[in-house]
Structure formats: C-alpha cells, structure tokens
Amino acid sequence: MPTPRFWAALAVVTACSDAFTSSPDPGDVLDGPIDGLTPDELAAFVEGDRQFGRPFAPADGLGPIFNNVSCAACHSADGRGRPENVLFRFNGLGGPQLQDRAIPGAVPEILPAGAAVSGRLPPPVFGVGLIEAIPEATILALADSLDADGDGISGRPNWVTPPPWVPSDEPGAEPGPRLGRFSRKGQVSTLLQQVTEAYHQDIGVTSDFLPVENTNPQTSRAAEAADRVPDPEIPAATIRSVLAYIRTLAPPAPGADTPERQRGRVVFHSVGCASCHVPVLMTGPSSIPALANRPVYLYSDLLLHDMGSGLADDRPDGSASGVEWKTPPLWGLRVMRDFLNGDAFLLHDGRARSIEEAILLHGGEAQGARDRFAALTPADRTAVLDFIGSR
Numbered sequence: 001m002p003t004p005r006f007w008a009a010l011a012v013v014t015a016c017s018d019a020f021t022s023s024p025d026p027g028d029v030l031d032g033p034i035d036g037l038t039p040d041e042l043a044a045f046v047e048g049d050r051q052f053g054r055p056f057a058p059a060d061g062l063g064p065i066f067n068n069v070s071c072a073a074c075h076s077a078d079g080r081g082r083p084e085n086v087l088f089r090f091n092g093l094g095g096p097q098l099q100d101r102a103i104p105g106a107v108p109e110i111l112p113a114g115a116a117v118s119g120r121l122p123p124p125v126f127g128v129g130l131i132e133a134i135p136e137a138t139i140l141a142l143a144d145s146l147d148a149d150g151d152g153i154s155g156r157p158n159w160v161t162p163p164p165w166v167p168s169d170e171p172g173a174e175p176g177p178r179l180g181r182f183s184r185k186g187q188v189s190t191l192l193q194q195v196t197e198a199y200h201q202d203i204g205v206t207s208d209f210l211p212v213e214n215t216n217p218q219t220s221r222a223a224e225a226a227d228r229v230p231d232p233e234i235p236a237a238t239i240r241s242v243l244a245y246i247r248t249l250a251p252p253a254p255g256a257d258t259p260e261r262q263r264g265r266v267v268f269h270s271v272g273c274a275s276c277h278v279p280v281l282m283t284g285p286s287s288i289p290a291l292a293n294r295p296v297y298l299y300s301d302l303l304l305h306d307m308g309s310g311l312a313d314d315r316p317d318g319s320a321s322g323v324e325w326k327t328p329p330l331w332g333l334r335v336m337r338d339f340l341n342g343d344a345f346l347l348h349d350g351r352a353r354s355i356e357e358a359i360l361l362h363g364g365e366a367q368g369a370r371d372r373f374a375a376l377t378p379a380d381r382t383a384v385l386d387f388i389g390s391r
Ligand code: HEC
Pocket: 052, 067, 068, 069, 070, 071, 072, 073, 074, 075, 085, 086, 087, 089, 120, 121, 122, 123, 124, 125, 128, 181, 182, 183, 184, 185, 191, 194, 195, 198, 199, 202, 203, 242, 246
C-alpha cells in the first residue's frame, strides 16, 4: 500500500511549479536555463525538464523497491531537498542504499542492526553542468592533501573509477581513475552515472545502461512477480534527455552587492572561509558552447575536507573517509527558503536550520575559520551572513 508520505510526495511533484502567486524574475528560479543556449539546446532543456518531473507508477516501471517516484519529488524545484527526502546509505545486505518503499507484491528493505548509516539530504541539481565543465587540473591545483602549506586545510580529491557501462566519451569517464565531483562525498565522477543510478536506485527504473532491476536481497520473494514491466524500462534517450536538462540548468543569480555585503565578502575571506569555499573557478572546453571557458561563482573547491567528529558519518565512500565531506557550493541560498515553505535545511543531512547554524557546526579543518567567525562582532557576523545569504 502506498503510504501517506508517498501520496504527499506525489502532490509535491505536481505542485512545485505553482509555488509562486506571481511570476518570479528569471534569476529567482531554480529551474531556469543558462544564458546563451541554442534553440535546439533549449528544446532539449524543456523536454528534459518534463522527464525530470515525470512521476512513475508501478505500470511505468516504478520499483520493485524504490525511494521516490520522480527526480523532482526529492530535488524540490531542482533545489535542495527536505528531511523527508533524505537517502540512507549503509553497508551490509541491501546496501549501499536503503530503498524503504516497495510496490505491491515486493518488500521494502530495512536497515540491518548495527549498520553504519549515512543520511544524505538531496543537494540542488542546478549548476551541475558548469561543475562538470571545470577541468580536473583546475580543481587539483587547489588540493593540498598533506597540508604542505601548513594552513591546517588539506583539500583532497576523491579518486573514483567510473563503472564500465558509462561511455568513455562522457566527461569524467575517460580511462583511469577520475576526480569525483558529484554527491556529498564526491563519490561520482560523471553526470551520466549520477542520473542512471538515480533512476535505478532511487526510482527502481531500469535503462539501457543498467538493464537489470535492483531487488531486495533481504527477502526471498521474487521481485519479477511485483514489477512486470519489461526491462529496460526507459531507453538511453531518456537518460540523455534528463542529462541535457540538468547540464544546462542555471544556478540562481546572486543578489545585488550592497555595502554591507561587500564588507561581508571581505570578512568571509579574512576569517578563512574562502580556503574551501573558493569563490570562482573557470570552466574549460565543453560540447555546449554556453558552458565553455567561463567563470563559475560556486564558492567551492569541490574537494574533500575532514570536518570533525561532530559531522562525521563514519562511513567511507570511494576514497572519502568517514569524517570527510566535499565542500558544497554556496549558491542559491538567496532563494532557498522560497522553495521550502520558508524552511532551510543545510549540511549533508539537513541538520542545520539556518546558515549561521551550519557555520557553527563546522569542525575539523574548518575549526579555525568557525572560531574566528564566532568571535566576530555581531555586525561583522551579520555582514557575512547577509553576504552568503545573497548568493
Ligand atoms: C529519493 C530521493 C532522490 C531521488 C528520487 C533522486 N535524487 Fe538525486 N540525489 C539525492 C541525494 C540524497 C543525493 C546525494 C547523494 C549522496 O551524497 O550520496 C543526490 C544527488 C544528485 C546529483 C548530484 C548533485 C551534485 O552536485 O553533487 C544529481 C545530479 C542528481 N541527484 C540528479 C537526480 C536525477 C536526475 C534524478 C531522477 C532520475 C534524481 N536525482 C532522483 C536524492 C534523490
């Protein structure tokens, strides 16, 4: 039986485009295209948007086990998710991801006792095409794994091997270990993998890339009896359509630069936030000209940092340890609450309810910056918060 949560999620899918009473400015939405797309790229964007919002039912291939019915149901309005959309990663039978829902006839997974569990709030999906277009060498130039410069901050790349079914002409899937730059621990190097596994793991939908259904190993009940839709349930073209969409999704435009925000920017740098939240990185070449050779104001180094025991999940992912997290971009924060009914959920599991709380929970390599922030005058603190909150 679908749970009330299931139907609530379905309602979100159909309601998100009605969140505004009047039409918002182009820079205020989380689901607008980047500037400069060709008419063909714009048409692909519109079709991919439709696929991203498409809710699956059992008759369309949903399940047998799954987490939610569409991409948009978890990535609210293409932005960050809510605690009810948190995914659980764990080690043990049924891992690495808990599918806690099932279609009729199938059995949802349960967490084995004692498993190391990592809750992951859905990150925004805007700007991922720009992130993808930043050359590995640009990110690696920021890495300082052994902290050779002695500043207490050692950004580390998560080297991952893309699965063999990712075509090697996809950015991030070239032969050899690749720099992981997607998901909370940077454990994924290609967007095609991220999208294909989202269908497969999160929605229970097979594709040309992953044609064998994900089933519950904790039960002997045959999954085929529940999901009778022939595999693959979607063609490679659907994956590529969603890929074209998220690749060309623009990050929201930052707010106007007031004198207070300019001061906030200076303090942000002086207390050391910018060591990890690097304000701007340049993209390299791209098959989409609008993404190529341009600055990306993401406020991230896309590297892993030890954030201390308070934020640790004690569950390694790729070469990321149980205390490491990838620096998340600080963008879209200006409009975050507009899309979450006035709420805010920050950090990897959504535990922080405001930007200030997120900063004060920083530890490990960020302890120094956190303490310098906490020691600021109230006026300087407000300026930093106003600056970040305007990104
Ligand atoms: C059940 C909720 C859920 C659903 C459904 C879902 N996602 Fe996600 N998504 C997440 C979570 C959680 C993460 C972070 C995972 C992690 O860190 O391990 C994520 C990460 C991502 C990322 C990486 C973003 C970044 O910057 O690192 C992309 C891109 C993405 N999802 C796209 C999609 C697409 C496309 C779909 C639909 C095919 C989809 N997601 C469906 C929860 C979901």
